[in-house]
Amino acid sequence: MKNRFIWLGILLIIVGVFAIGCYTVLMHPRVQGEEEENIEHTGTYYREHCTDCHGDYHSYPYGYYYGFYPDYYWSNPRWGHYYAYPWWWDRYWWDYDDDAEYVPPSEEKAERRRGLEPPYVPETKTPVPFISVPPSRTEEQPVQIKKEEPKAPQPKEPKKEEKPKDEKAEKRRRE
């Protein structure tokens, strides 16, 4: 009987963690207005343009571990750029369409793919607020997708010196 209570307790903890709610998020929460959105992966859709809603995206990108890494993770890229860097950030051979035209990574993506850096400080040296208001929203409005005139990203002229920062991707691209 005692063992049954123990097992029941363990089961309740597990169910509680997964059912009631958890810090870990597997899927992006639905945002008001999404249902009406004509979902096309144009680069303007909020799931692909994280910084539209999340001003702190550079600090805490998709899959980022908020915790603490030892110093050597940052001082030595052999550790930091690999073991602190989730596998789903990599691009593998099955991601590639050989016939497709190469599109250089956007600035945000390139920033992310260069790996993690200790508390990110943008070039302005002003720390990004932890929760930021999307640029297309007024302060009173909840976070939602702007239905009209989705903000298209400004095409960037590929600069030679910006492109090859991610050597791994560059190498694969050449192959």
Add this chain to the structure above:
Amino acid sequence: MIRRLVSIVAVVFYFLMFSFFVANSQELGVVDEATAGNFFGVGARAMGMGGAHIAVASDATALVYNPAGLARVKRIEFSGGLTHQRLRNKTGGLTFVGIQPQSTAVNFNDGRLQSNTRLSSANIVLPVPTYRGSLVFAFGVNRIKSFDRAMKFTFAQDGSGGIESESGGLYMWSFGTAVDISPNVSVGGAFNFFSGTDNYSWLYEDSYDDGYLSFKYKYDDTIKDRYSGFNFKFGVRVQPNKFLIVGGTIDSPVTYTIREDWTQTTDTVFYYPEAYWIQYYDSDNPEYKISLPFSLGIGIALNFSNLLLAGDVHYADWTQMEYKRLWDMAEANRNIKDSYTDVLRWHVGAEYLFPGIGTTLRAGYYQNPLPYKSTWIKKDRDGITFGIGFLIDQVMTVDLAWVHGSWELNDFNIELAEKYTTNKIFLTTAYHF
């Protein structure tokens, strides 16, 4: 003539009774349960640090040490390992304290060497893509207990003596998962299925010759136990800041089902003046259960730049062990209460990383007390460990550890001193992609 016949009958009766007594003792096996307090170690990195890994584990070995540590894995990981153990047993006569002379009953410098190489682990870790936090699944098999052991002694007077030999181990098949429940707190759990075999043999040979009556006696006992069972391990890992990691684990009780095959043979040959041969043979294949108690563990790790210090404490109360469905169960369980005790096992270790060359050096120490309440224990089990790890081409790690352990027992019944030393090599490699 009648006196001589009485002597023969008396000797035969003595050995038959002895055989019967030993047979029953082995059937109960209450004083030496192989799975109790049996820590072998898993993973070269962990064992290089003396097994102090509750707070540190952040790879596939977290399945064994602390499932919550799986949450720190960001790369798909395949890992495997093997172990090599050389166990050396030395026996001799007891040296008495005080004015009493050294016993000459048992030969000095006798003993036995046993070496085994085993595949010890194979694990897969799969982190699930997350938007925030961490969710990781893992599956693997690890050899968590080793039954490899040997002992030999010889009496100085007539060359009679015994050889005890044991081999096998217990494998733990695990399915584990871990999840972040806050930025710095992870919880994890693993369902474990245990399976393994323990092959035990005890050979005792004796002879007697007084010029009038002589005999040779051989007793052979073989036991094969097949273990199976399951339990659940729960773990938590907290990292309040960059320098400190704290972990805790709870191992639920595990009930092993033991399917046993045992055989016992006794050969006695008398020469009086013709040879008389008496043989005794018995065998059985009983099935019974034994439940092991809760086990609790706490670990702490301190991170100073490239230096990592770690310490673990494990607690288990072995008096709570309980036989089930065993013949003469009440006596067996009473003997457990009388013979066993609660044990605090502790581990400390350090790791220093040279980031530029992707190499780590490790050292550690652990004390793993025998779970018996016995005056026979002269020196408890402990081990000193050293290790080295290499990062190869970023995606692959190779770790090596050496563990040197020892313990000593004094058997006051036959004035036998037993000393055991083990040298274990752990080799683990992992590929991350």
